[in-house]
Each structure stands twice: as structure tokens, then as C-alpha cells.
Amino acid sequence: MTSDSSKNTINLTLKVWRQETSEKRGRFETYDAKGISKDMSFLEMLDVVNERLTLEQKIPIAFDHDCREGICGMCGCVVNGRPHGSEKGTTLCQLHMRHFSDGDTIVIEPWRSRAFPVIKDLVVDRYALDKVIQAGGYISANTGGAPDANAIPIPQETAELAMDAAACIGCGACVASCPNASAMLFLGAKISHLTLLPQGKPEAKKRILTMIKKMDDLGFGNCTNEAECEAECPKEISITNIARMNLEYIKAVI
Numbered sequence: 001m002t003s004d005s006s007k008n009t010i011n012l013t014l015k016v017w018r019q020e021t022s023e024k025r026g027r028f029e030t031y032d033a034k035g036i037s038k039d040m041s042f043l044e045m046l047d048v049v050n051e052r053l054t055l056e057q058k059i060p061i062a063f064d065h066d067c068r069e070g071i072c073g074m075c076g077c078v079v080n081g082r083p084h085g086s087e088k089g090t091t092l093c094q095l096h097m098r099h100f101s102d103g104d105t106i107v108i109e110p111w112r113s114r115a116f117p118v119i120k121d122l123v124v125d126r127y128a129l130d131k132v133i134q135a136g137g138y139i140s141a142n143t144g145g146a147p148d149a150n151a152i153p154i155p156q157e158t159a160e161l162a163m164d165a166a167a168c169i170g171c172g173a174c175v176a177s178c179p180n181a182s183a184m185l186f187l188g189a190k191i192s193h194l195t196l197l198p199q200g201k202p203e204a205k206k207r208i209l210t211m212i213k214k215m216d217d218l219g220f221g222n223c224t225n226e227a228e229c230e231a232e233c234p235k236e237i238s239i240t241n242i243a244r245m246n247l248e249y250i251k252a253v254i
Contacts, residue, residue, distance in 0.1 A: 062121035073169030083173035111176035135214035165192035174229035180221030188241035
């Protein structure tokens, strides 16, 4: 007779990308993940595997994480060919093991992009996205007390579009899913967020020109409207933001 606890656990085979540094060649290594609770998140499953590797005096798997609440954008790797896994609108820390079956083989890889060099195992250097933001993803304004919420009237539809774009957490899944390793969805979200609001309009022309130039300099590819980025984005950012960014670019050039 099967106990309730055994019904709630699964045994998995993990094929994990291991790479000591960006200069060394990587390879897949196979690990058994036995007795994994279906209630665990994907990162908690990796924690359990790492504890067992440590007890066996083996080097644990390096992976990124921070808030584990789907907010920070730190976690992220390719699970069975899909950034953040197969669940729509979900970060890796929100992916739960109940979406896998007993006996499954799970292939786990880092983001694949020239702009995201591997640091170790599943950890990549995503500082390139920060550099794009530093190039112009801000507004220049004197700090002080918070202004009254109604001081600058903004139409509701415009405010909602800006907030939808601002939901981008900069995880890099759009880059990892794009066949060209493009960061256009990330940049489109940041451009839309600021351009739609009155506070961002004074620097709109300079912003779009400097940020696109920085993105190109860092080695990101161009957008060819494949829409994988929209499909894999954990915050479901729309590619209409890319269209808006292209329009802003044309206006700035002209």
C-alpha cells in the first residue's frame, strides 16, 4: 500500500550544465534527484540536490537566486529548452515540481548569449542589461518630497500601459529565448515605461539613441519578430513595446 508521503514525491534525473569559469569548456553532468516533494519550487529542488552533493564532498551546482518571489529577476536558466521552464508567466523560483512527473529527465542550462558570459555553471553575467539602463534608462529630476499624485494628470490607459512595461524585472529570459539573442523586449519595456509618461518626454530622443547604441555595442542581436521573447517573458511583456520603441527611434533620427 502506497503512503501519502510517497505519492507526493518524485524521482528525477537531472542533466545539468557544469562550467568552472567562462574560459573553460563546459559539459553536462547527470545527477539523481530522489524523493523530491511536489510542493517544492525548482530552486528548492536544486537546494536539496546541492545538500546531497555537499555531503558527498562534491562541488554544488552554482545558480542565481535572491528574493524567490518572482520579483528580483535574479533566478533564471533554461529548463528543457525553455527559459524559466514551460509554465507561462512564471519565473524559475515560482516553477513548482508538481509540474513534473516521476521518472522525468530534466535538462538544465544557463542563458545562452554572447552578451551573457557564463560565470559558473548556471550563473551568467547579466551586467550588460545594467549597462543598457545606465546609458539612458532614467530621468533627470531634482529629488525632494513626493509630489501630489494628481499634480500631473495622466490618462488611465496611458498609465496602465506604462505600468505594464514597468513590470519588466530584467531577468534576461527574452535574450535567452531569442534566436538572435536580442534584448529588444527588455529595451522596449524600459523605453515605453519612460516615454509614455510626461516625466520621461524631455529626454526621450537622447534616451532612445544612447540606449540602442549601447545595446548594439554590447553584442545583443536584432529583433526579427519571432515573438519567442513575449512567449517566455515571466511578466508577459507585450512585443507592442518593441513597436513603440521602433517608432520612438524613427522620430529621434528624423
